[in-house]
Amino acid sequence: MNSSLLNKDLWKEIIESIRSNGFRTIITAFGVFWGIFILVLLLAASNGLKNGILRSFEGTATNTVFVWAQGISKSYKGLPKGRRYQFNVKDANALRKNIKGLKTVSPRNRLGGYGSSNSVQYKLNSGSYSIYGDYPEILTQQSLGMQAGRFMNYSDIDKKRKVAIIGIGVKNELFTNGEKVLGEYIKIQGVSFKVVGIYKNNSSGGGDAIEKQKEIFIPFTTYDQAFNNGNKVGFFAITADENHTISSLKEPIMALLRKRHDIHPEDKRAIGNFDLFEMFKKVSGLFIALTGVAYFVGFLILISGIIGISNIMLIVIKERTKEIGVRRALGATPGNIRSQVLIESLFLTIISGMAGVSFATFLISILNLILDKIDNPDMMFANPSVSLINIAVALFILTICGLLAGLIPAQTAIKIKPIEALRNE
């Protein structure tokens, strides 16, 4: 009955004994306060860094692999090595038909190949932009928010319409403010295209955020015809559905493509690929490690705080030897004394810990207010925050630590014999 946590008198005893050493208690509790404060701050910082980096993946289907043709490095079926080959639209259909678990297979072309850009003119203005020949499905792999007009559709594909969807960056450079954009004609490598839509790429973070707004999308079939491309496909963007990871489907995709293009099954170099999912996983893994480091460092600092509490409790108990002896003589059992010391240390730890958590979250919210004002998409730091789970974990650690801190002093306290009370100084 006396050891019940809900016992009002027990709490009164504890508050009284803490208050009787007010200043020292505050100084000691500061250690735990500081430890948990640092822990929460570190967690928030690693979270902020994570949010900043992951922002660059935002709007992109991360379960995606990019596949392109490279030089053959092994001779096969009488064909020599060093041979060049090209993917074609039929490959896309074959992939869709034969590989289960794919959501989208987008054949794509980029004018001039990887990394190049092309001159585009409108009236007297001109600029250099990346030009993509695409199917409407690309919208499921890239997040293009339409600002005005429309995206391409299958009618455009079928009729090979010369329409273009331009990025907001292109619009800002080629057109003056307030000028009519939709329905106007721009010239891409001398070929006129009608602007039917303006997009804004929503993957805001990352280093190429500005470049992403300076792309022009035209229908795949139009691209073939206008730039004399035949049926060739520059590269595929292949996304798996929710039940599969693209990494697990990569091998069957490669095998199929090798077979279709008479490539040696062991020829690893013939098909280039970039696995966005793997990359995403690596980055995510990095942040798990970072969170681990935050916990580790925070925990170590916390431990020094705990040792402080344990230490001061020991001193307090030494000073209160006589009082504990008197209590024992008046009928306190060792259990009474132990629970009082344990709860006292638990109480100190949790109160100071919660103060640390509150102060840290307060600082974080101020930081967030400042960060919100500086809305820079290139910043690698966004929305530092701690989740409720993190707080729960911190609380759990605090409870364990509080008990640990009280353990040694409690053992010391129950060793005090009531006979001490009779001993006159």
Added chain:
Amino acid sequence: MIEIKDLHKSYQMGSNSLHVLKGIDFNVQEGELVSIMGSSGSGKSTLLNIIGILDEADKGTYTLDNTIIKNLSEKVAAEYRNKFLGFIFQSFNLINYKNAIDNVALPLYYQGVNRKERNEKALHYLEKVGLADWATHLPNELSGGQKQRVAIARALASDPKVLLADEPTGALDTKTSYEVMELIQNINDEGKTILIVTHEPDIAQMTKRIVDLKDGLIINDTYIEPVIAKAHV
């Protein structure tokens, strides 16, 4: 009330063994007021510790209110102390951050008595020692005599069988000592069994029986007509 037979106790002092009690036979009936006298080293404090279940004898038997006190766990010892015994100390040993009434209520707290009943009882005993008006005062706001009276109220609070007082007047001046003895005599008159360890003969004269201890043995045990403390206050 108290029956002690052939009690021995020795302490290990490094390699030497110090034989403190060398066979004590001692009985106290209910309602007695006994003083135990002796010079320091006579073993009187050790005897009191054993009677108070604060220490255990090496040999011999100790029966308190028909309960044999032997090989008790800390928990049971605490329970017996709470139930059977009330302690009065030379240096009062009040808890300095608790006010008078909370100090008096402490043994009841360890008995698990609820707050309301505890405070009622505590106030009753404070009244008994004449300090009801001082209930909410902290010990450092009280005089030495008042502190000892609060301590006596605390010792009475759990309504124990025996009061044990270790030099209860040792820290007090003569006048205050007699006031405290008057209180003790009054409590005894109501039927409480009281044991006092003292080395002051005038205090011993105010009890009904004087037991002299020397070198671990009882050398004298006489019943006397007590000096009435009230007459000297």
